[in-house]
Amino acid sequence: MISQLSWKVGGQQGEGIESTGEIFSIALNRLGYYLYGYRHFSSRIKGGHTNNKIRVSTTQVRSIADDLDILVAFDQETIDFNFHELRQGGIVIADAKFNPTIPDESRATLYAVPFTDIATELGTALMKNMVAVGASSAVLGLDISVYEGVVQEIFGRKGEQVVAKNMEAIRAGAQFMREQLGDNIQLMQLDKADGKKRMFMIGNDAIALGALAGGARFMAAYPITPASEIMEYLIKKLPQFGGTVIQTEDEIAACTMAIGANYAGVRTLTASAGPGLSLMMEAIGLAGITETPIVIVDTQRGGPSTGLPTKQEQSDLMAMIYGTHGEIPKVVMAPSTVQEAFYDMVEAFNIAEEYQCPVIVLTDLQLSLGKQTVEPLEYDKIEIRRGKLVTGELPEIPDKGCFKRYEVTEDGVSPRVLPGMKNGIHHVTGVEHDETGRPSEVAANRIAQMDKRLRKLKHIQFPTPVHKHVKHEEADLLIVGFNSTRGAIEEAMERLERDGIKVNHAHVRLIHPFPTEEMLPLVQSAKKVVVVENNATGQLANILKMNVGHAEKVFNVLKYDGNPFLPHEVYTKCKELF
Secondary structure (H helix, E strand, C coil), rough: EEEEEEEEEEEECCCCCHHHHHHHHHHHHCCCCEEEEEEEEECCCCCEEEEEEEEEEECCCCCCCCCCCCCEEECHHHHHHHHHHHHEEEEEEEEEEHHHCCCCCCCEEEEEECCHHHHHCCCCCCCHHHHHHHHHHHCCCCCCHHHHHHHHHHHHHHHHHHHHHHHHHHHHHHHHHHHHHHHCCEEEEEEECCCCCCCCHHHHHHHHHHHHHCCEEEEEEEECCCCHHHHHHHHHHHHHHEEEEEEEECHHHHHHHHHHHHHHCCEEEECCCCCHHHHHHHHHHHHHHHHCEEEEEEEECCCCCCCEEECCCCCCHHHHCCCCCCCCCEEEEECCCCHHHHHHHHHHHHHHHHCCCCCEEEEEEHHHEEEEECCCCHHCCCCCCCCCCCCCCCCCCCCCCCCCCCCCCCCCCCCEEECCCCHHHHHCCCEEEECCCCCCCCCCHHHHHHHHHHHHHHHHCCCEEEEEECCCEEEEEEEECCCCCCHHHHHHHHHHCCCCCCCCEEEEEEECCHHHHHHHHHCCCCEEEEEEECCCCCCHHHHHHHCCCCCHHHHECCCCCCCCCCHHHHHHHCCCCC
């Protein structure tokens, strides 16, 4: 019996690879196992190699596994592309139809299972992925009955006969595999899970659910990988709460429409990826100077331009902080887990309204599309804060006067009213303006308004700006990261500790304004600092140096080939420093 393993299914895009992994993992989730899944897919709609790697454990996991225990292959390319990941003693379960071969029989055992033939005999070759699920379950020692509820939910709308046939395919695959395993039937059987109910969701779903729980009732967006699932989720859910989603003609329209809705008092978001955020930059500047709340999600992917639209990267940091022309206050947040993505979205709407500025929630493809086990969410923790939004009666203003919407205040935040409020009339313009919103180019006014807006950043309150894993008052090494690198860093940290290296870990969750007070003592108390990030220029490391200093002890661990970090990669690079 084993407590953890890594399973991968691969084949051509469009032949059911995603659904194979989905059915397999949902069933394991319902048994109480912790899961972490990551899909490798091409930017084509159909064709090209794709795979889904799922880590299964009796304890919490937050990263892809270094190696692979079981590879399920629907074509030879899957074996050729992924065989190197298999650990010694691994298993390849391949469709016998393509006469599979493996490059090293001493490393792994090949089991040729007639996925297609079994499925065809049962009615249609399309069920070959169900045969593969059954074969995998036999290796893990799983009771086939665990799939009944999952198959019913997925195929029930097609009729009971379809449900029955798919279950029959799973049973047939399991039976064939048990016969093939023979005396090795307990080779990779999993320890029993705790049976507790937990959610299993991608980061984009958590972001969408967090927006809904945080009071958002409108989304304007244009589809783009890897952000589209946020819009797709809310298209289904928002109407149930009196809200709606509009698919705009482009990202410029999406951002400006979201600004208009927020100005009207509706909590509104938009979501995109790097290319879309580039188009939004002028509008984000408009939100900054008009002090209109807006929440924008940036799901980072490989760039520049179209770049690697379906691959992992973390190269938008500098653009999100400094991308707009001119200087405006903005907040850039970076959740590191699916659970944090949910709670951070709620907080993003609160901060946007409290400080009347753009808030960018920064994720990456691994976090946005990777699927993780999530503990039950605590909805009673949700708090809606609307800042200085005036809801009562306003005092009368002098004849021909206007409400001081941009009043200079000590904390930089002015009173805000909704359109149509009696005595709340004011100007709104993208040019510099006075306290009532009237255009003004007076030097003293410009300084007063600019200082007022930027003062907001000094008062930003964020619950946990840095996730700290501090084990030592004085560390040999401090590892710093953001977004989805957290799991790989945590595992590397454990291995380095076993080697006798004292390691602390800081995961930055508030990118801007940078949490200097929290980071400075951690950097000062470490002999060396390693910043782990998926980009080529060390953007987070440069931000750290700008805000904290100690550049002489900061080292980069960079990866920008489109793939996420594996724990051993972080471990190896850190170990090289000692």
